[in-house]
Amino acid sequence: MSWGLENLPYGVFSRNESEIPRVGVRYGDHVVDLAGALHDEVFATGSLNAFLSRGPAAWRDTRAVIQNKLSTDQTAVEPHLIPLDQVTLHLPIEVADYVDFYCSLEHASNLGRMFRPNEEPLKPNWRQLPVGYHGRAGTVVASGTSIVRPSGQRGAGLFGPSAKLDIEAEVGFVVGTPTALGDRAGRFEDHVFGVTLVNDWSARDIQAWEYVPLGPFLGKSFATSISPWITPLAALSQARVAGREQDPEPHDYLRRQERWGLDLSLEVAINGEVVSRPPYRDMYWTPDQMLAHMTVNGASLRTGDLYASGTVSGAEPGERGSLIELTWNGTEPLKLPDGSARAFLEDGDTVTITATAPGPGGAVITLGEVSGTVVPAR
Amino acid sequence: MSWGLENLPYGVFSRNESEIPRVGVRYGDHVVDLAGALHDEVFATGSLNAFLSRGPAAWRDTRAVIQNKLSTDQTAVEPHLIPLDQVTLHLPIEVADYVDFYCSLEHASNLGRMFRPNEEPLKPNWRQLPVGYHGRAGTVVASGTSIVRPSGQRGAGLFGPSAKLDIEAEVGFVVGTPTALGDRAGRFEDHVFGVTLVNDWSARDIQAWEYVPLGPFLGKSFATSISPWITPLAALSQARVAGREQDPEPHDYLRRQERWGLDLSLEVAINGEVVSRPPYRDMYWTPDQMLAHMTVNGASLRTGDLYASGTVSGAEPGERGSLIELTWNGTEPLKLPDGSARAFLEDGDTVTITATAPGPGGAVITLGEVSGTVVPAR
Numbered sequence: 055m056s057w058g059l060e061n062l063p064y065g066v067f068s069r070n071e072s073e074i075p076r077v078g079v080r081y082g083d084h085v086v087d088l089a090g091a092l093h094d095e096v097f098a099t100g101s102l103n104a105f106l107s108r109g110p111a112a113w114r115d116t117r118a119v120i121q122n123k124l125s126t127d128q129t130a131v132e133p134h135l136i137p138l139d140q141v142t143l144h145l146p147i148e149v150a151d152y153v154d155f156y157c158s159l160e161h162a163s164n165l166g167r168m169f170r171p172n173e174e175p176l177k178p179n180w181r182q183l184p185v186g187y188h189g190r191a192g193t194v195v196a197s198g199t200s201i202v203r204p205s206g207q208r209g210a211g212l213f214g215p216s217a218k219l220d221i222e223a224e225v226g227f228v229v230g231t232p233t234a235l236g237d238r239a240g241r242f243e244d245h246v247f248g249v250t251l252v253n254d255w256s257a258r259d260i261q262a263w264e265y266v267p268l269g270p271f272l273g274k275s276f277a278t279s280i281s282p283w284i285t286p287l288a289a290l291s292q293a294r295v296a297g298r299e300q301d302p303e304p305h306d307y308l309r310r311q312e313r314w315g316l317d318l319s320l321e322v323a324i325n326g327e328v329v330s331r332p333p334y335r336d337m338y339w340t341p342d343q344m345l346a347h348m349t350v351n352g353a354s355l356r357t358g359d360l361y362a363s364g365t366v367s368g369a370e371p372g373e374r375g376s377l378i379e380l381t382w383n384g385t386e387p388l389k390l391p392d393g394s395a396r397a398f399l400e401d402g403d404t405v406t407i408t409a410t411a412p413g414p415g416g417a418v419i420t421l422g423e424v425s426g427t428v429v430p431a432r
Numbered sequence: 433m434s435w436g437l438e439n440l441p442y443g444v445f446s447r448n449e450s451e452i453p454r455v456g457v458r459y460g461d462h463v464v465d466l467a468g469a470l471h472d473e474v475f476a477t478g479s480l481n482a483f484l485s486r487g488p489a490a491w492r493d494t495r496a497v498i499q500n501k502l503s504t505d506q507t508a509v510e511p512h513l514i515p516l517d518q519v520t521l522h523l524p525i526e527v528a529d530y531v532d533f534y535c536s537l538e539h540a541s542n543l544g545r546m547f548r549p550n551e552e553p554l555k556p557n558w559r560q561l562p563v564g565y566h567g568r569a570g571t572v573v574a575s576g577t578s579i580v581r582p583s584g585q586r587g588a589g590l591f592g593p594s595a596k597l598d599i600e601a602e603v604g605f606v607v608g609t610p611t612a613l614g615d616r617a618g619r620f621e622d623h624v625f626g627v628t629l630v631n632d633w634s635a636r637d638i639q640a641w642e643y644v645p646l647g648p649f650l651g652k653s654f655a656t657s658i659s660p661w662i663t664p665l666a667a668l669s670q671a672r673v674a675g676r677e678q679d680p681e682p683h684d685y686l687r688r689q690e691r692w693g694l695d696l697s698l699e700v701a702i703n704g705e706v707v708s709r710p711p712y713r714d715m716y717w718t719p720d721q722m723l724a725h726m727t728v729n730g731a732s733l734r735t736g737d738l739y740a741s742g743t744v745s746g747a748e749p750g751e752r753g754s755l756i757e758l759t760w761n762g763t764e765p766l767k768l769p770d771g772s773a774r775a776f777l778e779d780g781d782t783v784t785i786t787a788t789a790p791g792p793g794g795a796v797i798t799l800g801e802v803s804g805t806v807v808p809a810r
Contacts, residue, residue, distance in 0.1 A: 182588060182589075185642065185645075185646055187565065187646040187647050187648075188565070188568055188649070188653070189566055191529055192528055192731075192732055192737070193732055195613065199613070204729035205730070207561055210556060210557075211560075213684070235571060235573065235577070235580070236810055237810070264557055264561065265646075265647075266555045267544075267547070267647070268534060268563055268564065268643075269643075270565075270646065271563075272728065272731065276614075276729040276730045277613065350584055350650065351582035351584045351635070351651075351654040352582050352583070352655075353568055354570055354571055356570045359570070432614055432730065
């Protein structure tokens with residue numbers, strides 16, 4: 055099964071409203087209550103952060119202990135297995151800083167063509183460094199949170215609810231091990247604990263008007279949804295790939311030391327109908343390179359930092375991770391099987407992003423889903 | 433005196449390394465230990481955040497109680513007065529999100545002229561909205577923290593320590609009262625507790641290469657210093673001014689309801705020599721407008737959010753708040769009284785930004801200082 059011993063992602067759950075949320079791992083259709091099963095209060099602190107701050111040796115040991123208990127000591131674990139339908143899932147991490155990158159060559163090229171039609175689609179820096187910017191950490195929300203359609207300026211003299219509400223299907227990376235101010239990060243796997251799915255909701259009309267010269271702000275800051283289960287890197291060992299060839303050769307500090315491309319297959323569904331299948335393995339910049347870049351200037355990392363890949367778009371039209379690409383800025387509306395068409399999102403639409411990865415022995419690792427429903431502007 | 437009853441800014445201090453830092457107000461050359469003086473453990477929590485989250489009525493009451501105690505009950509306060517030279521000052525707030533605006537017409541125009549010489553200096557959106565972006569909250573540091581010269585890409589194929597390390601003299605606003613996701617903020621004074629001085633250190637060569645199209649990232653994220661004393665808005669009532677006239681008339685949501693321009697006089701010194709006197713009162717966008725803009729899309733506020741004005745630059749050459757403007761991108765180096773010249777900062781340079789405001793009855797409110805010394809790249 056895809057939520058088996060080879061997976062075991064971490065999340066934060068509660069059984070009722072009065073309980074302080076606790077850390078669990080998903081196993082089949084159950085959650086293992088780790089504070090109980092492992093007799094460790096680090097898992098009773100309301101988020102994954104305290105556990106993440108223990109570092110990679112503790113992450114490895116904990117995973118081994120859980121796998122061992124589940125495979126050899128079911129009776130002891132039994133009292134700590136809670137059916138999934140009896141829990142509420144929460145935002146799994148307390149997000150420290152949130153950085154969003156722009157790592158898909160196809161996505162960056164597509165947006166360049168639409169936003170700056172009279173220029174080269176890629177800026178001169180794009181192949182030299184993973185372009186990124188800071189997003190709003192305080193509006194990273196749990197999957198399932200309603201997304202209020204944002205209002206804002208959509209051009210000179212134009213104010214109102216966004217008429218171009220969009221999604222961005224992304225892969226996010228959760229930092230566990232911090233660094234000191236002035237230092238660079240070390241090896242990717244010593245700092246990054248695991249992977250989450252990200253929907254970086256985007257109001258394209260607000261973004262297009264505001265973003266020069268300092269980048270996206272209100273067009274993005276109203277909400278970013280993440281999936282409830284953080285898949286540890288250890289569960290993705292079969293998914294590791296070399297990463298796309300890069301030309302020109304990257305600077306020394308960006309040179310790949312190990313294979314940290316990831317063969318993740320995403321699916322984007324609107325109201326249950328799959329509209330795109332973005333392949334993460336084809337991304338130009340890999341997550342180890344993003345981490346190296348983000349810290350090369352001495353910027354410190356904190357436990358709970360989240361950084362995302364930017365929209366995952368492949369070369370084929372059916373592999374684009376945003377509506378602005380799928381509908382070419384609304385000019386080629388998507389036809390949904392119910393007969394309706396979408397240029398951008400309508401109130402009531404539910405967007406769900408899922409992903410899977412190859413696991414050991416032909417198993418499939420699922421990364422679960424991130425979902426959200428658009429509600430009308432206030 | 434400028435640290436008298438009319439001022440009373442809040443900071444966080446400790447008397448030794450083993451003590452959890454505590455909240456105090458500055459009074460003359462002493463710190464009033466509030467946890468002791470007011471018998472309230474909210475002031476013994478390591479940052480101002482817990483107190484700030486109580487909201488504006490608590491801020492008013494607390495200030496009144498402190499003023500009353502200090503003016504009528506000195507004997508009772510005496511045991512809680514600690515000489516300033518016996519304490520270490522810390523980062524006063526746990527920064528939630530950090531947003532940097534771009535509110536000086538002169539600064540934005542100067543940078544437009546330098547970065548985009550063949551275009552109109554101001555982008556079409558600039559007079560329609562306060563342009564802003566998210567910075568890195570995790571690298572907002574206490575005044576006095578050493579600033580490691582950042583390394584990074586400075587152009588195609590160019591990597592190394594920044595050769596254009598700069599400052600930005602700014603005024604920062606500290607949010608106390610949060611909002612819910614999807615809501616807009618209410619009145620400025622119901623959300624914003626007070627004011628801090630900000631030095632938004634900037635590596636101009638890194639910034640110029642990386643910033644298209646998603647805005648500044650590593651050119652800013654290595655460090656942002658703030659002053660240790662947060663001046664409550666209540667101490668700045670005599671400094672309130674109408675704010676600069678705006679053309680065109682701003683959108684409804686940006687219309688000023690009250691006078692929240694502030695007559696703050698900044699001074700920037702390098703190694704003790706004043707090189708600029710930026711006037712905050714001349715800024716185009718006022719802090720109430722920044723708050724309204726930041727939340728018009730429903731982005732929530734958290735206690736500890738910090739937003740800054742952007743570089744404060746006035747119309748006169750001696751009023752510019754960054755070296756890139758003072759030296760016109762290094763082409764007109766500053767001559768310092770010691771005979772040396774500066775295009776940008778050198779290792780060992782100490783930059784100190786101070787500010788004052790008019791207080792009641794001709795008194796001067798000082799906002800203290802934010803200071804930092806550049807140390808060599810690692």
